[in-house]
Amino acid sequence: xxxxxxxxxxxxxxxxxxxxxxxxxxxxxxxxxxxxxxxxxxxxxxxxxxxxxxxxxxxxxxxxxxxxxxxxxxxxxxxxxxxxxxxxxxxxxxxxxxxxxxxxxxxxxxxxxxxxxxxxxxxxxxxxxxxxxxxxxxxxxxxxxxxx
Numbered sequence: 189x190x191x192x193x194x195x196x197x198x199x200x201x202x203x204x205x206x207x208x209x210x211x212x213x214x215x216x217x218x219x220x221x222x223x224x225x226x227x228x229x230x231x232x233x234x235x236x237x238x239x240x241x242x243x244x245x246x247x248x249x250x251x252x253x254x255x256x257x258x259x260x261x262x263x264x265x266x267x268x269x270x271x272x273x274x275x276x277x278x279x280x281x282x283x284x285x286x287x288x289x290x291x292x293x294x295x296x297x298x299x300x301x302x303x304x305x306x307x308x309x310x311x312x313x314x315x316x317x318x319x320x321x322x323x324x325x326x327x328x329x330x331x332x333x334x335x336x
Contacts, residue, residue: 194234194296196305197242218326235263236295268298
């Protein structure tokens with residue numbers, strides 16, 4: 189069975205960020221590597237309504253269209269009890285997560301998907317509160333998976 193991964197939109201958008209910073213370049217390369225392995229069938233991408241809302245709000249049309257195309261091409265729509273997902277997201281908000289982050293994490297947990305984000309605060313909170321899935325940045329995911 190292929191491993192399920194769930195992208196935070198900030199991580200999926202990393203290749204569109206200012207590449208003049210080393211961390212951003214490294215994370216962009218890691219995103220592209222993970223996506224190439226997903227195209228090869230090594231990973232499955234979990235896609236939720238939270239992705240749709242966040243991507244629709246991206247002002248840059250090229251970025252918005254490319255991100256949606258990636259999710260449409262390689263993604264698998266999350267299925268589950270919306271009430272349970274909402275309840276879990278509300279619980280995560282009470283623990284200090286932002287609404288969007290809480291929604292993404294709740295969907296990832298529901299799918300048993302590893303959560304990839306570039307937001308260090310989200311990663312720290314996820315570790316502190318022991319969320320039900322692995323959470324880390326794209327570079328850490330590549331290292332953990334031994335991707336080359």
